[in-house]
Amino acid sequence: MxxxxxxxxxxxxxxxLVRGFVFTIxxxxxxxxxxxxxxxxxxxxxxxxxxxxxALVSAYVELMRNTPFLVQLFFVYFGLPxxxxxxxxxxAAFLAMTINLGAYSTEIIRAGIxxxxxxxxxxxxxxxxxxxxxxxxxxxxxxxQKVWPALASxxxxxxxxxxxxxxxxxxxxxxxxxxxxxxxxxAFESYFVVAFAYLMLAILARAILRALxxxxxxxx
Amino acid sequence: xxxxxxxxxxxNLLLATRWxxxxxxxxxxxxxxxxxxxxxxRMSGLRALRRLVVLYVEFFQGTPLLMQLFMLFFGVAxxxxxxxPWMAASxxxxxxxxxxxxxxxxxxxxxxxxxxxxxxxSVALSYVEQMRxxxxxxxxxxxxPPTVGFSVQVIKGTALASIIGFVELTRxxxxxxxxxxxxxxxxxxxxxxxxxxxxxxxxxAKSLERxxxxxx
Numbered sequence: 001m002x003x004x005x006x007x008x009x010x011x012x013x014x015x016x017l018v019r020g021f022v023f024t025i026x027x028x029x030x031x032x033x034x035x036x037x038x039x040x041x042x043x044x045x046x047x048x049x050x051x052x053x054x055a056l057v058s059a060y061v062e063l064m065r066n067t068p069f070l071v072q073l074f075f076v077y078f079g080l081p082x083x084x085x086x087x088x089x090x091x092a093a094f095l096a097m098t099i100n101l102g103a104y105s106t107e108i109i110r111a112g113i114x115x116x117x118x119x120x121x122x123x124x125x126x127x128x129x130x131x132x133x134x135x136x137x138x139x140x141x142x143x144x145q146k147v148w149p150a151l152a153s154x155x156x157x158x159x160x161x162x163x164x165x166x167x168x169x170x171x172x173x174x175x176x177x178x179x180x181x182x183x184x185x186x187a188f189e190s191y192f193v194v195a196f197a198y199l200m201l202a203i204l205a206r207a208i209l210r211a212l213x214x215x216x217x218x219x220x
Numbered sequence: 221x222x223x224x225x226x227x228x229x230x231x232n233l234l235l236a237t238r239w240x241x242x243x244x245x246x247x248x249x250x251x252x253x254x255x256x257x258x259x260x261x262r263m264s265g266l267r268a269l270r271r272l273v274v275l276y277v278e279f280f281q282g283t284p285l286l287m288q289l290f291m292l293f294f295g296v297a298x299x300x301x302x303x304x305p306w307m308a309a310s311x312x313x314x315x316x317x318x319x320x321x322x323x324x325x326x327x328x329x330x331x332x333x334x335x336x337x338x339x340x341x342s343v344a345l346s347y348v349e350q351m352r353x354x355x356x357x358x359x360x361x362x363x364x365p366p367t368v369g370f371s372v373q374v375i376k377g378t379a380l381a382s383i384i385g386f387v388e389l390t391r392x393x394x395x396x397x398x399x400x401x402x403x404x405x406x407x408x409x410x411x412x413x414x415x416x417x418x419x420x421x422x423x424x425a426k427s428l429e430r431x432x433x434x435x436x
Contacts, residue, residue, distance in 0.1 A: 003298040066372065066418035067411045068379035070390055075411060078403035163284035167383060174286060187294035195287040202282040 007189050013180045021197060027090075027172060028159040028205075031097035035158070036151070038098060039105025043143075044135065046106065047113050057106065064103030070164050072096050077168040093172075094164035101158045108150050112143030127153035137143030145217040156202050163198070173197060224400045229430045230409060236392030237413055243378045243388060246310045248371055251317025258322040263329060263351070266430050273322065280319030293384045309381035317374055322371060328363040329355060365432055369425035372418045379414070389413060 010017070046057040065071065076099075077092035087095065091098035116139055124138035144151070177194040181187040262273040280288065292315075293308040332355050340350035381392035393410035397403045 003300075061414060062419060062422070063411075066376075066422055067414045068376040068390065070379045070382070071393070071407060071411050071414060074390075074394070074403070075407040078397065079407045080404070082402070082404040153434055160282075160284040163286045164380065164383070166286075174284070176291070177287075181294075188291060188298055191290040191294060195283040195291060198284055198287060199279065201283040 005189055006186060009184045009186045010180060010189060010193055017181055020173040023171055024173040027093060027162055031094055031101060032155050034098040035101025036105050038102030039109050042106030043109035043113055046110055060102045061106050062102055067102050069161050072100055072166060087166050089170040092168055097162060098157060104154050105151060108147045109143055112147035113139055115146055116142055128205045148213045156205050208210040229396055231412060232396060233392055233409055236389050239388040240378050243309060243381060244375045247313035247317050248374050250314040252321055254314060254318035255321035258318055259325050259373050262326055277319045277323055280316050285316050285377055288316055289380055296432055305384045305386035309386045313377055320370060324366050325363055328359040331362060332358045349366055365429035368421060368428060372421050375418050
C-alpha cells in the first residue's frame with residue numbers, strides 16, 4: 001500500500017499556522033534584541049570589568065554553552081517556579097532564549113573586542129574621548145563589524161532552536177504543527193510544511209541580517 | 221508516598237546518561253562517515269552531485285533539528301515501517317551531524333592552498349590520490365579542533381530525542397521530576413551532567429585550536 005500525501009487537509013488550519021509563524025518571528029526578534037544586549041554587556045564586563053565580574057560572566061557563558069537549550073528551557077519554566085519565580089510559557093521562552101543567545105553573543109562580541117588593536121584605543125584616549133564614547137565608537141562598533149557574520153548565523157541557530165519552546169506549550173510554529181497533526185492525523189504533511197516555513201524564515205533572516213550589516217557598517 | 225533520596229535521583233540520571241552517550245557516539249560516528257561521503261561528492265567534478273550536497277546542507281542547516289526528528293519519526297511510518305524512537309533519533313541526528321560536519325570539513329579542505337592540488341596533478345596523481353595523499357593529510361590537521369568543538373553540539377542535540385520519547389538524560393529528568401516534584405533540583409542535576417560531558421570537549425577543542433595556531 002502506498003500512502004498518498006494530502007496537503008489539502010492542512011488548509012482549514014491556516015490561521016493556526018499563521019499565528020505560529022508570527023509568534024516565532026516575534027519571539028526571535030525580541031530575544032535577539034535582548035540577547036545581543038546581554039551579549040554586549042557581558043563582553044564589555046568580561047574584557048574591561050574587574051576580575052570577579054569577568055569570572056562570573058565566564059562561568060555563565062560556559063554553563064550556557066555546554067548545556068542543551070531544552071534543559072535550560074525546562075529549568076526556567078519548571079525549575080524557577082519552585083524558587084518563587086513564576087513565568088508564563090511565553091515569558092519563559094523569551095527568558096531562556098535571551099540567556100542562551102546572551103551567552104553565545106558574549107563570546108562572539110568578545111572575540112571582536114579583543115581583535116581591536118591596543119593602539120586604536122590609545123588613539124581614542126589621546127583625542128580626549130570620554131569612556132562611553134570610547135566604548136561606543138572605538139571599541140564596540142568595529143567589534144560588531146568584525147563579528148557580524150558570526151553573530152548573524154548564531155541568531156539563525158537560535159531561531160531554529162526556538163522550535164523546542166513548543167515543549168512548554170508556547171504557541172510557536174512547531175506548536176502549530178503539533179496541534180494540526182493531533183487534529184487531522186496528517187503528521188508528516190504538517191511537519192513538512194512547517195519545516196519548509198522554517199527554511200524560508202532562515203533564508204529570509206540571513207538576507208535581512210546581511211543587508212542590515214551592509215547598512216550599519218558601510219564599506220565592510 | 222515514596223521518598224526519593226538525592227542519591228536515587230542522581231544514580232537514575234547517571235544510568236540514563238549512558239543512552240545520551242550512546243546516541244551521541246552513534247550520531248557522531250555515522251554522521252562523520254556520511255559527512256565524509258558528502259564531502260567527496262561536494263568536492264567532485266560532477267555539478268549535479270555538488271548541487272545535491274548544497275541542497276542537503278541547506279535543508280539540514282536551515283530547518284530545526286526537532287522538525288527533522290518529527291519528519292523522520294512520522295515519515296518513515298508512512299511506508300508501513302515501524303520505527304523506534306532510538307532508530308529515528310539515530311538517523312535524524314546522523315543526517316543533521318553529517319550536514320554540519322561536511323560544511324566544516326569543506327572549509328578545511330578549501331583552506332589548503334590551490335598550489336597543493338596543482339602540485340599533485342603535476343606528478344600525475346589522480347583526483348582520489350591527490351585528495352588522499354596531498355590534501356586530506358593537511359586538511360585533517362586543521363579539521364580536528366572544529367570537529368571536536370562540534371561534538372559538543374551533537375551531545376546537546378541528543379536532548380531533543382527526549383521529545384519523541386527516547387529515554388535519555390533529559391527524558392529521564394522529566395520522568396524523575398514527575399515522580400518527585402522537585403524540578404529545580406532535578407533539572408539542575410541534568411544540566412550539570414550535560415555540562416560534565418560537554419565542558420571537557422569544549423576545553424579540548426579550545427586547546428587544540430591554540431596549539432594549531434601556535435605551530436603556524
